[in-house]
Structures are given as structure tokens and as C-alpha cells.
Amino acid sequence: MTTTWDASTFDAFERRGWTGLDAAYADGFARMTAHTVAPLLDAAGVGAGSRVLDVGTGPGTVAAAALARGARVTAVDASPGMAARAAAACPGAEVLTAVLPELPLPDAAFDAVVGNFVINHLGDPEAGLAELRRVLRPGGRLALTCWESSDMRATAVFGESVEAAGVPVPEDLPARGPFLAGFADRAPAFAELLDRAGLVDTGARRVKWTHRVDPDAWWASVVGGTPITGSLVARLAPADAARIKRHYDLAVAHYAEPGSTTVALPAVAVLAAGTRPNT
Numbered sequence: 001m002t003t004t005w006d007a008s009t010f011d012a013f014e015r016r017g018w019t020g021l022d023a024a025y026a027d028g029f030a031r032m033t034a035h036t037v038a039p040l041l042d043a044a045g046v047g048a049g050s051r052v053l054d055v056g057t058g059p060g061t062v063a064a065a066a067l068a069r070g071a072r073v074t075a076v077d078a079s080p081g082m083a084a085r086a087a088a089a090c091p092g093a094e095v096l097t098a099v100l101p102e103l104p105l106p107d108a109a110f111d112a113v114v115g116n117f118v119i120n121h122l123g124d125p126e127a128g129l130a131e132l133r134r135v136l137r138p139g140g141r142l143a144l145t146c147w148e149s150s151d152m153r154a155t156a157v158f159g160e161s162v163e164a165a166g167v168p169v170p171e172d173l174p175a176r177g178p179f180l181a182g183f184a185d186r187a188p189a190f191a192e193l194l195d196r197a198g199l200v201d202t203g204a205r206r207v208k209w210t211h212r213v214d215p216d217a218w219w220a221s222v223v224g225g226t227p228i229t230g231s232l233v234a235r236l237a238p239a240d241a242a243r244i245k246r247h248y249d250l251a252v253a254h255y256a257e258p259g260s261t262t263v264a265l266p267a268v269a270v271l272a273a274g275t276r277p278n279t
């Protein structure tokens with residue numbers, strides 16, 4: 001059977017895929033996504049008194065940082081488990097379970113809207129952007145991150161290990177979503193997407209960092225805390241999973257740090273931002 005990855009099929013996969021991942025995600029993958037939080041909030045102009053919406057808040061890392069800047073924060077996530085975790089981490093925020101592209105929020109309610117690695121999880125990124133523009137006040141700022149696929153070694157090692165192990169990916173699992181297929185490799189394309197959504201003063205730039213992590217802990221974080229790799233490995237025969245893990249061990253060994261048990265994995269994201277025009 002060949003699955004067509006139209007928007008609703010991909011969104012349905014996402015809803016199933018994130019269920020029950022919140023604890024593993026918060027303890028693992030969220031430590032890597034935390035690297036872009038400060039640049040994201042800076043790009044959206046978040047400061048004391050800003051009314052901020054954090055979409056796809058996950059365990060609430062961005063929301064907590066916005067609160068620490070003195071902002072008034074609303075945070076939403078499609079996963080009830082993630083929303084509960086964000087509510088526990090951010091006692092000063094309003095936290096809702098809600099699914100883009102339909103948010104139960106009034107028009108023009110926020111000075112800043114931010115989303116850290118959520119646009120790449122939307123079946124219809126354009127519809128999601130239209131909704132984010134709707135809730136932004138005229139003159140308000142939107143800032144979003146996504147992965148830059150080509151040099152993102154911290155996650156690329158997983159796909160490459162699956163390929164090297166010769167394990168076929170089941171056809172009912174997406175290789176990557178509609179956003180990463182279309183826009184992630186070129187920052188200018190991400191900025192143009194914001195232009196087409198009716199934003200002005202748009203721009204996009206790469207943000208690079210090094211993710212230092214114990215290699216076995218990183219394997220467990222990605223396999224236990226992310227939907228695509230997690231769903232794949234969970235469905236494999238133990239021998240196939242072990243073969244992929246052996247290739248992963250070889251791949252991450254290239255990034256070993258002398259005298260340390262950690263590996264230093266290069267990570268890169270694209271940060272795009274724009275302003276809702278006043279008219």
C-alpha cells in the first residue's frame with residue numbers, strides 16, 4: 001500500500017505519533033531544541049509585558065523563557081500530554097490543547113507569535129501561517145524555526161543509519177513532512193513563505209550550534225521521543241533495530257570528543273521572522 005502524504009494524512013500521523021512521547025521528549029530532544037529559544041524570542045521582539053503566543057509549545061521551553069522575560073504567555077499544543085507538561089512547567093502561562101490551523105483564540109490578540117520547530121510538523125504549513133497571522137496584532141512579530149536538513153548531523157545520523165542498515169522504511173511512515181520537503185533547505189524559501197502569508201520585513205537565517213550528548217542517551221531520546229524515528233524502530237524486528245543501532249554507533253563515533261563520553265553533533269536550524277503589516 002502506498003500512502004499519499006496529503007495534509008490530512010500527515011496531520012493524522014502527527015496526532016498519533018506524538019501521543020505518549022511527552023516525557024521522553026522533555027528529557028531528551030527538548031534539550032537540543034532549547035538552543036534556539038533565545039534567538040527565537042529576540043527575533044519576535046519578546047520582552048516585559050509582551051503578549052506572546054507559543055505554538056507547538058511541547059514541554060513549554062519557549063513559554064517558560066518568555067515568562068522569564070516578563071511576557072504574558074499563552075501556550076498551545078496539539079498533544080494533551082505535552083500541554084499538561086507545559087502547564088506544569090509554566091505556572092504563569094495560559095496553556096491550551098489546540099491544533100493548528102484552527103486555534104480557539106481571538107483575532108489580533110498577540111504582540112508576538114513564536115513556534116520552535118512546529119511548522120515542520122504541519123500537514124498544511126500555509127494554512128498554519130494564515131492562522132498565526134490572524135492572531136497576531138497589526139505591527140506584531142512572528143518568528144519560527146525549522147530544521148536545516150542538509151547539515152543537521154544530530155538527526156541526519158538516524159536516517160543515514162537506517163539506509164546503511166538496508167532496512168526498508170514502511171510506506172505508511174513519512175520520510176519527512178510537507179514543510180521539510182519544500183522549504184527547509186533554503187532560508188530564502190522560508191522567508192518567501194512568510195512573504196506569501198502576507199507578512200512584511202521578513203528574513204531568515206541559519207542558527208548553528210553543537211549538541212553535546214551521550215550517544216546512547218541520544219539514541220534513546222530520538223527513538224523514544226520523536227514520532228517518525230520512534231514509529232519506525234518500534235515496528236522493526238529486534239535484529240533490524242540492532243543493525244540500525246550498530247550503524248548509528250559507527251556514525252556518531254566520528255563526533256567523539258577526546259577524553260569525554262559525549263559526542264559533539266553539529267546542529268543547524270533556520271530561524272525566519274516577519275511582521276504583520278498595519279494595514
Ligand SMILES: C[S@@+](CC[C@H](N)C(=O)[O-])C[C@H]1O[C@@H](n2cnc3c(N)ncnc32)[C@H](O)[C@@H]1O
Nearest residue numbers: 018033056057058077078079082099100116121
Ligand atoms: C518538535 S516539537 C517542538 C516542541 C517545542 N516547541 C520545543 O521547542 O521543543 C513539536 C510540537 O508541536 C506539536 N504539534 C505538532 N503539530 C501541531 C499542530 N498542528 N498544532 C499544534 N501543535 C502541534 C507537537 O505535539 C509537539 O509538541
